[in-house]
Amino acid sequence: MKAFEIQEFGIDKLALVDRETPRPGPGEVLVRLKAASLNYRDYLVVGGAYNPNLKRPLVPLSDGAGVVEEAGPGVTHFKKGDRVMSCFFPAWLDGPPTPETVKPALGGNVDGVLREHAVFREDGLVHTPKNLSDEEAATLPCAGLTAWHALFENILAQPGETVLLQGTGGVSIFGLQFAHAAGLRTIVTSSSDQKLERARKLGADEVINYKKTPEWDEEVRKLTAGQGVDHVIEVGGSDTIPRSLNAIRMQGTISVIGILSGVEPTISPSRILQKSVRVQGIYVGSQAMFKRMNHAVEFHKIKPVIDQVFPWTEAKEALRHMESQRHFGKICLKF
Ligand SMILES: NC(=O)c1ccc[n+]([C@@H]2O[C@H](COP(=O)([O-])OP(=O)(O)OC[C@H]3O[C@@H](n4cnc5c(N)ncnc54)[C@H](OP(=O)(O)O)[C@@H]3O)[C@@H](O)[C@H]2O)c1
Structure with a gap:
């Protein structure tokens, strides 16, 4: 499979590489990514301003949506063909944040979603709201949840x-x-x-x-x-x-x-x-908050506002677009 890696900092240095397609172990789910979205944080991460000591190589981006390709042994909530979204903090399930639960963060200190396939623990995924396309769903895990958390949690x-x-x-x-x-x-x-x-x-x-x-x-x-x-x-x-x-x-x-x-x-x-x-x-939010927000998104038929969708291989152009601040709402990538 293809993936983008940060090997050196800088948008122009993002490297498109071949990686072995991962296989899901017990409690894990293999997802084929269909869409991702950019957050300002991704721009800072790729440029090196977020954490100059970041462990590299790292696959950037926290927010993805896709379809389950294989559920590993013991997985109970997901099956092949389910549409899913990534959780920004895969270990923050419910309740208030703790240093442990906000430690692993996708596209921050663990590999993110700018790749064709990814394996997640089943806790690190939620189902996609039925009223949303994959690009729309990919806007929710960080930006959507942060705004929701600020007002309604x-x-x-x-x-x-x-x-x-x-x-x-x-x-x-x-x-x-x-x-x-x-x-x-x-x-x-x-x-x-x-x-x-x-x-x-x-x-x-x-x-x-x-x-x-x-x-x-x-x-x-x-x-x-x-x-x-x-x-x-x-x-x-x-x-x-x-x-x-x-x-x-x-x-x-x-x-x-x-x-x-x-x-x-x-x-x-x-x-x-x-x-x-x-x-x-406010630091994004937990999986439980994410699910509550998704109910509201479905109930109110909220359609995320997408400024532009780029092919995922044009991630550099998408990041430059974010840098220009010409966008309104979200910038997406389509696989
Ligand atoms: N704490 C968290 O969990 C969390 C989660 C998500 C994001 N964030 C942070 O929240 C911020 C926004 O993130 P985002 O992804 O929504 O960014 P974004 O989509 O890149 O937002 C950029 C827009 O913000 C506006 N802006 C820029 N500077 C401004 C200023 N000085 N005053 C008012 N508006 C200004 C501009 O809008 P106009 O063109 O309309 O002026 C600009 O186009 C970032 O700092 C990000 O790191 C934090």
């Missing part, structure tokens, strides 16, 4: 509450779709008016161009009668966190998810305590 966002979504990348567009389906009011920011128009078509109630309105937090306050929003899906990192703390209401929840503008410490403790803000770190 540790806390339960309520209809009528307001959520602020930053930018129009994978996590934020899922946040918009889930929040809209659950009856929340949504405020979306973006660097592009065209993207904001698309966000409106997906249900965004209010939109702000953060390039034209650098003080977007003040605009958010105006849109919420000076109160601030109930929830922030914080993907921006260093540059956006201080503004998120201005845009949040008293006792609101900021879900700290991303580092798009960097990881420099910019949080003011006084703003957090004065507003009694709940700051929750």
Whole structure:
């Protein structure tokens, strides 16, 4: 079978290699990958910024969807022909995360899905929602689950509450779709008016161009009668966190998810305590959360927003497209 390996860091250095097709052992499942999707993390991993000490060679990418080709001895939940998706953290099944359960992470420190076949422990797979194509399913394991976890797991966002979504990348567009389906009011920011128009078509109630309105937090306050929003899906990192703390209401929840503008410490403790803000770190999610999200995806007939599908052998071009930040929603690869 063919696989991409990180042998040296850099998009142009990704190596397409021949590997032996793996066979499933007891409790394991052989999957033929049909689709994968990119996350910003994959871009950082391939470039070496995520972990310069990464063990190599490594097959990148966490998020894949495919079909079961063979179930090993003792496998009970899957059979040949089942459509499945990979779990980002194959050892985090349920309950709160622990250092052990978030240790193995696909495409991080164990081989990921940018390959034609992969063997997974059966715990590391879930069934694909019936309403989704393989490309759509491949968008869920990281971006979809992260947005879901932020709004509906540790806390339960309520209809009528307001959520602020930053930018129009994978996590934020899922946040918009889930929040809209659950009856929340949504405020979306973006660097592009065209993207904001698309966000409106997906249900965004209010939109702000953060390039034209650098003080977007003040605009958010105006849109919420000076109160601030109930929830922030914080993907921006260093540059956006201080503004998120201005845009949040008293006792609101900021879900700290991303580092798009960097990881420099910019949080003011006084703003957090004065507003009694709940700051929750979100690290993708467990298998149990993934299954709950998939029920919601099926029930609400949510269709993941795919910007572009590349042939999987054009993974480098797909990563360059992600780098350009021209995308809206998810970038996929088709096998
Ligand atoms: N904690 C976790 O478990 C977890 C899980 C998934 C992702 N993440 C992190 O979350 C972040 C987003 O991931 P993703 O895969 O959704 O990324 P993505 O699809 O690459 O999102 C890129 C988009 O984000 C927007 N953006 C960039 N810089 C921004 C800024 N300073 N302020 C507001 N928006 C900005 C831009 O949207 P516009 O073009 O519309 O401006 C850009 O197109 C990344 O840092 C990623 O590492 C964390």
